[in-house]
Amino acid sequence: MKAEDLFDILVRQHAEMLTAYLRSFAFDDSIVDDAFQETIITAWRRLDEFDRTKPFGPWLRGIARNHVLVMARGKRRYAAHVAELLQRRIDEQVAHVDAKSGDTFGERMSALRECLSQLQPDAREALDLAYVRGLDSHSAARSLGLAEETFRKRLYRARLAIASCLRARGIFHPDDLPGDEPGPAAAPAQA
Numbered sequence: 209m210k211a212e213d214l215f216d217i218l219v220r221q222h223a224e225m226l227t228a229y230l231r232s233f234a235f236d237d238s239i240v241d242d243a244f245q246e247t248i249i250t251a252w253r254r255l256d257e258f259d260r261t262k263p264f265g266p267w268l269r270g271i272a273r274n275h276v277l278v279m280a281r282g283k284r285r286y287a288a289h290v291a292e293l294l295q296r297r298i299d300e301q302v303a304h305v306d307a308k309s310g311d312t313f314g315e316r317m318s319a320l321r322e323c324l325s326q327l328q329p330d331a332r333e334a335l336d337l338a339y340v341r342g343l344d345s346h347s348a349a350r351s352l353g354l355a356e357e358t359f360r361k362r363l364y365r366a367r368l369a370i371a372s373c374l375r376a377r378g379i380f381h382p383d384d385l386p387g388d389e390p391g392p393a394a395a396p397a398q399a
Contacts, residue, residue, distance in 0.1 A: 218264045225313040229269050239279050247272040323373035331366035
């Protein structure tokens with residue numbers, strides 16, 4: 209099999225995971241799209257550096273992470289320490305998930321969908337506004353007619369419920385829950 213064919217297969221197998229990975233900490237669709245394209249181009253150019261005894265996904269995510277950090281540093285609204293914090297937390301979670309044999313991205317997404325379906329409607333709505341529609345807490349709270357602090361607490365509780373459900377399914381490491389590290393991306397609103 210030619211290298212081009214193998215690369216094409218690997219990229220198709222990992223495209224959905226790579227997009228989800230980029231969306232998990234890029235926060236901006238234009239950065240996600242640009243980083244995806246740059247990642248694929250860089251991976252192709254550096255394919256001879258890939259250690260075929262190791263999994264392709266982590267190598268591809270490493271390239272993607274570096275591209276997002278470079279792009280994020282060029283935009284004022286991304287604080288470098290927030291990007292670093294998110295990168296570290298996501299890498300820890302992905303490394304744990306990658307260590308599970310026989311587990312696929314599709315199976316993990318199925319578990320996530322199942323956990324989402326078990327949430328109360330207000331929790332699903334908070335997650336949708338924040339992570340699907342990409343609204344900041346002020347805009348999301350205003351769209352629901354809530355105080356911003358109330359929305360942030362609702363979102364935090366929804367994240368805890370999802371993490372707990374995924375943890376019960378073996379997706380999260382037992383000690384990992386969102387919000388256990390200080391910082392603007394993880395800290396719950398104070399009462």
